[in-house]
Amino acid sequence: MRRRRFWLMFGFVIFLLHNQARAADPRLMDVHFIDVGQADSILIQTPQGKNLLVDAGDEGSGKGLADYLHSHGVVVLDAVIATHPHHDHIGGMSAIMKQFQVKAFYMPDLTHSTRAFRRLYEAVRREGIMIFQAKAGDKIDVEPGIKIRIVAPLKGGYDSLNEYSYVLKLVDRKNSFLFMADAGEQSETDLLEKRVNVRADIIKIGHHGANTGTTLPFLKKVNPDAAVISVGKGNRYGYPDKAVIQRLRYLKIPTYRTDLLGTIVAHSDGQRVSFTYGLENDHRSGRQKKAVIEPSANGYNKG
Numbered sequence: 001m002r003r004r005r006f007w008l009m010f011g012f013v014i015f016l017l018h019n020q021a022r023a024a025d026p027r028l029m030d031v032h033f034i035d036v037g038q039a040d041s042i043l044i045q046t047p048q049g050k051n052l053l054v055d056a057g058d059e060g061s062g063k064g065l066a067d068y069l070h071s072h073g074v075v076v077l078d079a080v081i082a083t084h085p086h087h088d089h090i091g092g093m094s095a096i097m098k099q100f101q102v103k104a105f106y107m108p109d110l111t112h113s114t115r116a117f118r119r120l121y122e123a124v125r126r127e128g129i130m131i132f133q134a135k136a137g138d139k140i141d142v143e144p145g146i147k148i149r150i151v152a153p154l155k156g157g158y159d160s161l162n163e164y165s166y167v168l169k170l171v172d173r174k175n176s177f178l179f180m181a182d183a184g185e186q187s188e189t190d191l192l193e194k195r196v197n198v199r200a201d202i203i204k205i206g207h208h209g210a211n212t213g214t215t216l217p218f219l220k221k222v223n224p225d226a227a228v229i230s231v232g233k234g235n236r237y238g239y240p241d242k243a244v245i246q247r248l249r250y251l252k253i254p255t256y257r258t259d260l261l262g263t264i265v266a267h268s269d270g271q272r273v274s275f276t277y278g279l280e281n282d283h284r285s286g287r288q289k290k291a292v293i294e295p296s297a298n299g300y301n302k303g
């Protein structure tokens, strides 16, 4: 009897170790642009096994998102970041807070907030999660070689709540990612004016590819090797906008869209970035496609 319990216990430990190993590849940082329809959610898994979530889709995303995190070995979220108070970014968050241990929660200090945001804020307080009302210039040291810098919003007085989005720069050794959330032209202009270093290898295009931003001067300054658009298939807004796609084509920036490819995962080894999609997560097709982006391979000269 005692022996049987030992073996049961042993099996459980093996299972835990196996899960840990999945999450903690010794070299790679994985950035998952999760297909949450017409919404945003990004999971970052670091070489040392840390998990960070930027936005959590809309109200309907909670369950699917939780399943996705579970299937990728997530037990603890070291940080959850809400970029701004719109429902397509924070709607699924309270479901996530209930199911995962969240070590730290980052959100902008916005006085004009939405009801969804206030509800989330209350959930965070109820769960006793540490809140950081971070602002531009603040930095999250994730682990050696990996950090997230909050680069915007730089100002106030914007027309739209979208312009108050956190713009985040994730740096993994020599690689960098710029997550625009729903920031648009006003925030982009302020970043250019203040000469903030927005240069990045990969850009997550602002506002689901709407023509409210992704201006040509800004794109040129970021000078990315690839772009990702998180957008719902057949969404009623007609995103991504043709003008945005044309600008990306004009600059020869390969573009990955969740409405066409499903969940897209960028793998960073600190030197270069490769993508998989179509998907390791789609159990129906079981197929996985691979694309490797060589630095500067898009023919557009680095400035």
Ligand SMILES: [Zn+2]
Pocket: 039, 040, 086, 088, 089, 181, 182, 207, 208
């Ligand atoms: Zn949005």
